[in-house]
Amino acid sequence: MVGALLIIWIGLHVISSLRLGVNPLDFDSRTFLxxxxxxxxxxxxSAVAIMASGMVLVIVMRNIDLSVGSAEGLIGMVMGxxxxxFLVRMVELELGNPWIWVLALLIGLALGLLIGAFQGFVIAYLEVPAFIVTLGGLLVWRGAAWWVTSGQTVAPLDATFQLMGGGPAGSIGAKWSWIxxxxACVAVVFAxxxxxxxxxxxxxxxxPIWAETLLGAVTCAVIMGAVWLANSYPWPVGIVNRYAAANNITVPEGGLFIAHGIAIPVLMAIAVGLVMTFITKRTRFGRYVFAIGGNPEAANLAGINTRWITMKVFMIMGVLATIAAAISSARQNSSTNALGTLDxxxxxxxxxxxxTSLAGGSGTVLGAMLGALLMQSLQSGMVLLGVDSPLQSIVVGAVLIPGAAAPKLVTREMLSGMKKGSVLVDVAIDQGGCFETSHATTHADPTYEVDGVIHYCVANMPGAVPVTSAHALNNATLHHGLQLADKGLKALVDDHHLRNGLNVHKGKITNRAVAEALGYEMVEPKAVLAA
Incomplete structure (x- = not known):
């Protein structure tokens, strides 16, 4: 993971440098590194990494949470x-009161805990699949976020609350960053x-002693290097001048350098990562989570209260969604209906x-947080390079598909129970394979034997018939694409297949399932399109 991240960073830096016509080794301020x-x-x-640390526990237990983005949006809107x-007009606290941000955050934490507890209860005790429950939550919480303010943006937020979003004021400065x-280095040596x-x-x-020493030295070097990097980013000139004028500081001829230092949201993400790592590796609860994910039936027979553990995992996810909502809304100094969309x-x-394996039982908090950094690196790099938004989604999706390792469904021990001459076809070989004995083969030499069992593990199986595969895909989609290109919205009037994909138009909900989930009136698509 670290190697892949470094390759992406170096690649984006080189490409951005060549695009600007500068030497990559000059580290021009307009390039990636x-x-x-x-x-x-x-x-x-930070926000995605915090929620990803909780999603590890959810997926390890063979569940999924599709509602975290919508929950983040609802909680952010309620805190805003x-x-x-509420606190200013109804409770009548004065603007700037130091309790405003504390009470708002506590309200958000209570709501996040309640959302997680509700979904966890339905999943664990009512035995409704997590996919269905959280898919419903995705719609319900997003609609509730709109309902809180009737779709209006709430701003500006409390000045102290804004510090959780980063920026010059939301950083700890050079001195405290070095501290x-x-x-952190002392903690590494002690550990x-x-x-x-x-x-x-x-x-x-x-x-060996030398290995321990080298590991500690490299880790401390990385930590101090990150601090040096954070301290190398100065405040913008305008903010520096206003700060100097307010504090009677004389600005030198070459300008005044004030370092940002480590951002508060980054410290929050690191703190969450450390706590979640401790929970997963050092507590009975964490061991129970992985035991349930590895074999739910065995865990239940061993006396583990699997239902209560499941409910607690979703409650933790709700709390982490609150922290992410605080960071995201503070960063933009407002609570909007778009907050958390697709997060x-x-x-x-x-x-x-x-x-983290979708089959459950394995995953790490550090891996998930590095995964968040990798995803954000790709998006940030493509924005820097001026890549169009649709192409950004394509690239991120292309990285996700091979990055998700398929679970090993058939182990080496299972082969001994199979008859000689049996055939295994590994259709997941492009994602690493789902047989323990799999390795990629080619169309020229497609099979091999292990313990008398024939394995067929050709990567890109449709590649055996590339022309047919391409024609099939084109024939299935080209007609609809041409209709939209030629007719625009009129294509939806003429084609009920396209019309069935319309959810909202001109402020009216045209999809029955969406309308029922949100409690709004559904208007027939034809009626809205004809208006």
Whole structure:
């Protein structure tokens, strides 16, 4: 994962440099590998990374949560409404009161906990599949977010609350960044020393001293390098001048350099990552989660309260959605109906790319957070390169498909129970294969044997008939694409297949399922299109 991330960063830096006609080794301020871009990248990744750490637990337990983006939007809207209207106009707290942001955040946490508890209860105790429950939640919470303010944007937010969004004020500055880096290095050294003491105590194999020293040195170097990078990004000139004027500071002829330092949302994401890692690796609850994901029946027979554990996992997901909502709304100083839109897909993708198995039982918080960074790196890099939005989605999807390793459904032990001459066809070989004994073959040499069982593991099986496959895809989609291109909206009037795909038009809901889920009146598509 780290290697793939470095390759993407270097590739984007080289491409952006060549596009501008500059030497990649000059690290021009308009290219990818610059303090400004990497600092912004870290802030942009924070919200998704926080939710991805919780999604690991959800997926490990063989569930899914499609509602996190909508829940984030609803919670963000409620926190914004609380700050701008409820606490100021109804509770009559004065603007700038230090309790406003605290109370708003507590309201958000309570709502997130309630949403997670409700969905977890329905999934665990009423035994409704998580896919159905959270798909309904995706629609319900998004509609509820609109209902809170009738679709209006809520702004501006409390000044202290805004600090969670980053920016010059939402960073800790150079001095405290170096202190945080030093504390982190001390923690790394202590963790390595304590780990060695514990392994020695229980007579486990020990790494050589030189290996421990090298690991600690490299880790500390990475930490201090990240701090140096954050401190290399200065405040904008206009903000520096206003700050200097307000504090009677003389600005030198060459300008005043004030470093951003580490952003507060990044520190929040790191803190969440550490807590979630501790929960998954060091607590009974975490061990239960992985046990349930590995074999739910065995976990239940072992006396684990699988229903309560499931409910708690979704409650944790609700709390993390609240933290992400606080960061996202604070970053844009407003709560909008678009907040969190499609974030559920980014969160799931980050967890899966980070190595979380959709079959359950395996996954890491660090992997999911690195997956979030990888996804955001691709998006940020493509924006920097001026890539069109549709093509950005194509690239991200292309990375997700091979990045999601398929579960090993057939193990080597299972082969011994199969008759000699049996044939296994691994249709998931493009994602790494779902047989433990799989490895990719070609059309020229498509099969091999393991323990007398024939394996057919050709990558890109439709490639055996490429012309036929291409014609089939074109024949299925070209007609509809040409209709839309030639007729525009009139194509929906003439073709009921296209018309059935219309959900909303001119402020009217035209899809019955959406209207019923949100509690609004459904208008026939033909009537809206004819108006």
């Amino acid at each position: 610059t303090p400004r871009n990497l600092w912004n990248l870290s802030v942009q990744t 409404f609380a700050q701008v209207h 945080v880096g030093a504390v 390595l020393f304590n780990g060695r003491v514990q392994r020695k105590r229980f007579r486990f194999p020990l790494r 559920e897909l980014l969160v799931i993708a980050a967890a899966v790319i980070g190595g």
